[in-house]
Amino acid sequence: MSAAHDGVYVYAVLRAATALPKDGTGVGSPPAVLRSISQGPLAAVVSDAPPQLRARRRDLLAHQNLLMRLADEGPVLPMRFGMVAADEQSVLAQLAAEESAYAATLDRLAGRIEINIKVLPAQNALEALVAEDKSVQKLRAAARRSPGYEASVRLGEAISGALTRRAAAAGQRILRELASTARAAVPGPEVPGCVLNQSFLVDRAESEAFLLQAQSLGASFREHAEIRPAGPLPCYSFVSAEARSVLVGGK
Amino acid sequence: MTATTYSDEVVACPPRAGTLYDVLELILDRGMVIDVFIRVSLVGIEILKIDARIVVASVDTYLRFAEACNRLDLERDSGSTTVPELLSGGVAKSVGKRKVRSAAESVGDTVRKAVGGGDDSSEEEDEPHERPKKRRAPARSSESRRRRVEA
Known part of the structure; x- marks a missing residue:
């Protein structure tokens, strides 16, 4: 059992009435036992923080899985991974201090979920690219005439750049389409290899339709971009102060 | 980026x-x-x-793309001629053709082993490779001529 001096790991802030999932467990090995501590209308789901907590796959999954399950029960303010409070008292003090702000955000997120959409260059679109892109065609011919390292690098660089540009253009069109049916949209952190990383706030009842729409956009842009949807998710991207003034259809 | x-x-x-x-x-x-x-x-x-996120924005990636680009040709050699511009001359061409040939043969071998076929089928396998070569040869030379003019 981890000692109290490692602190209290905080998973989420939610409404005090929200039930903990019966067999839910926390981070650490063995998985930490969860508890809910409440302060007025709000509660925090916490556990003892395991010693030497790091961003291990196991712990990230535990964090994510618990939040997914909590989100099924009602609105949740998911904490970023790895937030550790000194003790329960400081968690309760925080709940008291921010009560109205937290409650308002929970109200705003009630019945809604996050869907994250990543757009990447289409990897199977090389043929279409070569058929359409004149500069790639030229470099390709050059590499054929005098094959070699330099020519190959130049050709590959041109292909890589062209694939990315095509995907980025498709990504902007995809973003516009999806943003028009979402409640809100915010750009996610830049992810290397992705030309678009965008999170959408969607009514839970609409999430399936939204994912279907993403899928069909993916099909229509498949020669330019690959769409990777993830969700429904806890609203990671819609809890922060900057996410309150959300951008719909932004870049 | x-x-x-x-x-x-x-x-x-x-x-x-x-x-x-x-x-x-x-x-x-x-x-x-x-x-x-x-x-x-x-x-x-x-x-x-x-x-x-194993992300490679490097020479390795470029070389892989270039290689994939060459493989495109090889796939074309076995049938499709929708974009004749893709076929051009040079050393790479003959190397590529040999690769196609050996790849096709090894696939053929595997199939033959699997179905237990004999030599007859192997002759049949070879034939389709000969015909496209002849058919494409003029197209290629006219193509490379045009490229030279463009360049």
């Missing part, structure tokens, strides 16, 4: 929707932060991010 892409390793096992891979940056970079709380072990997190 014009030069970023992701590697074959990532493509080979595409992450599924909702898995850790696809939401990693949200778990690590989004979600609520409380200033008075401690955030643990950022060093470990950075390492994990790098591991999770």
